[in-house]
Amino acid sequence: xxxxxxxxxxxxxxxxxxxxxxxxxxxxxxxxxxxxxxxxxxxxxxxxxxxxxxxxxxxxxxxxxxxxxxxxxxxxxxxxxxxxxxxxxxxxxxxxxxxxxxxxxxxxxxxxxxxxxxxxxxxxxxxxxxxxxxxxxxxxxxxxxxxxxxxxxxxxxxxxxxxxxxxxxxxxxxxxxxxxxxxxxxxxxxxxxxxxxxxxxxxxxxxxxxxxxxxxxxxxxxxxxxxxxxxxxxxxxxxxxxxxxxxxxxxxxxxxxxxxxxxxxxxxxxxxxxxxxxxxxxxxxxxxxxxxxxxxxxxxxxxxxxxxxxxxxxxxxxxxxxxxxxxxxxxxxxxxxxxxxxxxxxxxxxxxxxxxxxxxxxxxxxxxxxxxxxxxxxxxxxxxxxxxxxxxxxxxxxxxxxxxxxxxxxxxxxxxxxxxxxxxxxxxxxxxxxxxxxxxxxxxxxxxxxxxxxxxxxxxxxxxxxxxxxxxxxxxxxxxxxxxxxxxxxxxxxxxxxxxxxxxxxxxxxxxxxxxxxxxxxxxxxxxxxxxxxxxxxxxxxxxxxxxxxxxxxxxxxxxxxxxxxxxxxxxxxxxxxxxxxxxxxxxxxxx
Numbered sequence: 001x002x003x004x005x006x007x008x009x010x011x012x013x014x015x016x017x018x019x020x021x022x023x024x025x026x027x028x029x030x031x032x033x034x035x036x037x038x039x040x041x042x043x044x045x046x047x048x049x050x051x052x053x054x055x056x057x058x059x060x061x062x063x064x065x066x067x068x069x070x071x072x073x074x075x076x077x078x079x080x081x082x083x084x085x086x087x088x089x090x091x092x093x094x095x096x097x098x099x100x101x102x103x104x105x106x107x108x109x110x111x112x113x114x115x116x117x118x119x120x121x122x123x124x125x126x127x128x129x130x131x132x133x134x135x136x137x138x139x140x141x142x143x144x145x146x147x148x149x150x151x152x153x154x155x156x157x158x159x160x161x162x163x164x165x166x167x168x169x170x171x172x173x174x175x176x177x178x179x180x181x182x183x184x185x186x187x188x189x190x191x192x193x194x195x196x197x198x199x200x201x202x203x204x205x206x207x208x209x210x211x212x213x214x215x216x217x218x219x220x221x222x223x224x225x226x227x228x229x230x231x232x233x234x235x236x237x238x239x240x241x242x243x244x245x246x247x248x249x250x251x252x253x254x255x256x257x258x259x260x261x262x263x264x265x266x267x268x269x270x271x272x273x274x275x276x277x278x279x280x281x282x283x284x285x286x287x288x289x290x291x292x293x294x295x296x297x298x299x300x301x302x303x304x305x306x307x308x309x310x311x312x313x314x315x316x317x318x319x320x321x322x323x324x325x326x327x328x329x330x331x332x333x334x335x336x337x338x339x340x341x342x343x344x345x346x347x348x349x350x351x352x353x354x355x356x357x358x359x360x361x362x363x364x365x366x367x368x369x370x371x372x373x374x375x376x377x378x379x380x381x382x383x384x385x386x387x388x389x390x391x392x393x394x395x396x397x398x399x400x401x402x403x404x405x406x407x408x409x410x411x412x413x414x415x416x417x418x419x420x421x422x423x424x425x426x427x428x429x430x431x432x433x434x435x436x437x438x439x440x441x442x443x444x445x446x447x448x449x450x451x452x453x454x455x456x457x458x459x460x461x462x463x464x465x466x467x468x469x470x471x472x473x474x475x476x477x478x479x480x481x482x483x484x485x486x487x488x489x490x491x492x493x494x495x496x497x498x499x500x501x502x503x504x505x506x507x508x509x510x511x512x513x514x515x516x517x518x519x520x521x522x523x524x525x526x527x528x529x530x531x532x533x534x535x536x537x538x539x540x541x542x543x544x545x546x547x548x549x550x551x552x553x554x555x556x557x558x559x560x561x562x563x564x565x566x567x568x569x570x571x572x573x574x575x576x577x578x579x580x581x582x583x584x585x586x587x588x589x590x591x592x
């Protein structure tokens with residue numbers, strides 16, 4: 001990231017005060033002048049931790065790539081400094097605080113002779129005893145001979161640096177109806193997947209081992225209703241299938257390329273014999289491979305379908321029934337199920353058996369506002385207990401040939417998803433996701449995007465209690481005297497800075513997302529042509545508020561590695577005035 005300086009000149013605020021008035025200040029004090037430290041970025045130090053997440057009280061090992069004399073480390077929850085000390089080594093430890101389900105920001109800084117703080121590097125910490133509160137999902141999809149113990153650990157260290165606490169294994173299995181490579185009694189060293197790729201059992205085991213070392217959950221992927229053409233030889237009965245006609249002459253199928261192993265023929269997920277069969281196949285897997293649970297997939301709406309007897313099938317009830325059966329068979333294993341274009345989201349959530357809600361979004365939910373609709377609906381379906389993870393494939397139209405992800409499109413989409421309280425399934429061990437076929441690695445991340453992704457995931461993790469831990473949506477009356485900047489409330493508009501606001505406990509949280517140069521309001525950035533927004537500096541803002549404000553602070557994944565900065569402000573006659581130091585893609589303003 002480039003070097004950027006926050007400079008707060010107290011005189012700027014005095015000029016807007018009448019005689020006898022004083023600038024607002026933090027800490028709930030009254031009177032006096034607020035002391036705002038000048039901060040500038042010198043992000044030259046990379047910091048990592050030994051796990052993706054921690055239990056309360058657990059030891060955390062930090063490693064920095066370099067530590068120079070005069071460097072201090074600071075641990076914060078939001079803006080409250082918990083501890084601060086000088087560093088003398090590039091490795092050190094800290095005990096995770098006792099509060100469960102809490103995010104922290106850790107930064108290294110130095111103080112210059114004039115009191116200016118130079119932020120050298122930062123990293124977030126998630127202290128959570130279970131991933132369900134703040135799921136951050138990644139994936140793996142290639143299982144070749146090259147996936148040695150060393151390679152898989154390196155890849156999972158990359159995901160751990162982004163605090164990924166669960167990993168989906170895509171296309172790891174031999175057959176949809178017989179996922180294990182081999183038998184319960186004897187595993188195959190190698191086997192082929194649906195696309196006839198060679199899968200090494202050792203690679204699958206190496207990934208699971210590495211993930212568990214980093215504190216991640218390992219989730220096997222499979223359809224809830226899929227069987228291949230040879231399924232009868234493996235014990236799948238004709239009476240279990242789904243049919244397009246009431247006379248069971250035409251099976252429903254998902255057609256695949258002729259070079260692949262088979263098309264996928266669809267089975268009734270509500271059929272109890274099929275459920276028992278799949279529970280047994282999963283038992284074979286769990287006996288041999290230390291998966292933590294099952295990422296259940298579906299194929300969305302299929303039109304009118306029939307069972308073998310000619311009765312119309314209710315797929316939505318079938319999904320819920322299948323989830324219940326899988327949980328009954330393996331109550332200690334975790335479950336997540338895909339709601340394709342939101343199909344079945346309500347029924348999935350109401351089982352109470354899934355760890356979070358997983359939405360694969362497509363063209364019928366292509367706008368940024370659709371993402372908000374999904375999160376809001378999921379909060380209702382899950383009684384505000386189930387978080388949302390989006391499977392959203394970026395730059396889709398250019399992903400059939402080699403290229404590079406469009407950084408502005410990725411960052412605007414992640415800014416919106418994270419601000420809404422969601423997460424984005426996008427990061428893999430060896431590539432970023434661009435297609436529903438997860439092994440597709442045609443698009444790569446450039447250095448700018450790689451750096452930004454680290455900061456965005458740090459931001460989502462450090463501020464998880466503001467972003468993903470409840471709150472009540474509200475609308476703020478925000479304005480600016482900068483005639484070149486147009487402000488709007490949600491939903492986003494091309495050419496505007498959009499404000500998304502909610503109240504969390506005693507804090508007003510305002511997300512400002514920069515669509516000022518956007519060419520559309522779709523998260524998909526299909527052709528990879530979303531323009532980069534201009535940097536807005538020293539943006540004067542006025543907010544209508546009758547409540548007493550004691551502190552205003554701002555944090556952004558685009559500046560200082562997400563480290564928070566307190567702002568000076570004036571509160572008079574129901575209006576709060578302050579200057580936002582910068583807005584690139586996303587800045588979060590918090591009033592306490």
